[in-house]
Amino acid sequence: MNIGLTGGIACGKSTVAEMLVRRGALLIDADRIAREVVEPGTPVLAQVIRRFGDDLLLPDGSLHRKKLGERVFGNREALRDLENLLHPPIRALIRERMQTYAAEQPDKLVVVDVPLLYESGQQAMYEQVMVVYVPREVQLQRLMARDGITAEQAEKRLLSQMPIxxxxxxxxxxxxxxxxxxxTEKQVEAFWNERGLS
Known part of the structure; x- marks a missing residue:
């Protein structure tokens, strides 16, 4: 069985992923895969540099992710271009890893941690979707505390995602x-037991 694990920024998705892994689930982290597809020497990195500029290449050949983020943040067309370059290889790698896990360890739960699962229309890839939830006010407070940002900055980040x-x-x-x-642990345990996972 596989599930897509998602939520909003600062909702505690990583905490829940960790609880599932401790129980024996296999984790595929979409953020980690997103970094893999743009490692030095990859075709995807070459496409990103071609589209967004040579100045995004660091001396060691890696992508200056922060600068790229600044370049696409608030620019809908640039963001769409970046997503069109990144999403297909990311999805392909996720599918490949899901198939490998299912073939090698069919009795295990495969958890795919995808921050923007609904926003990128990926829900059909998974048997079920688990959402880690906190009310918006709690999300806002946790985000400000975690990242040391103002309420205005936190609001902007929340507005870039589908409402929780x-x-x-x-x-x-x-x-x-x-x-x-x-x-939270009790709820994860209830999910685990209800699915008959071992």
Missing amino acids: EEKKGLADWVIDNSGTLEA
């Missing part, structure tokens, strides 16, 4: 992470 309430409404399974770690 909307994601919650689309989910097959919701983990409410607004309470204690113990409360």
Whole structure:
């Protein structure tokens, strides 16, 4: 079985992923794959540099991710171009890893951690989608505390994603992470047991 794991920024997705892995799940991290596809010497990195400029290449041949982010943030056309370059190879690699895990360890739960799962229309790739949820006000407070940013900056980041309430409404399974770690752990345990996972 596989699930897509998503949520909003600062909702605690990594915490829940870790809880699932501790129980024996296999994790595929979309953010890590996104970094892999633009490693030095990859064709995708060459395409990104061709589209966005040579100044994004660091002396060691790696991508200046922060500068690229600044270049596409707030520029809808540039962001769309970047997504068109990155999303197909990222999805292909995710599918490949899912198939490998399913073939080699068919009894294991495969968890694919995808921050923008709904925004990028990937829900059909998974048997079920789990959303890690906290109310928007909690999300805002945690984001400000975690990243040391102002309320205005945090608001901007939240506005770049689908609202968390909307994601919650689309989910097959919701983990409410607004309470204690113990409360979150109980919900993960309930999910695990209900699915008959071992």
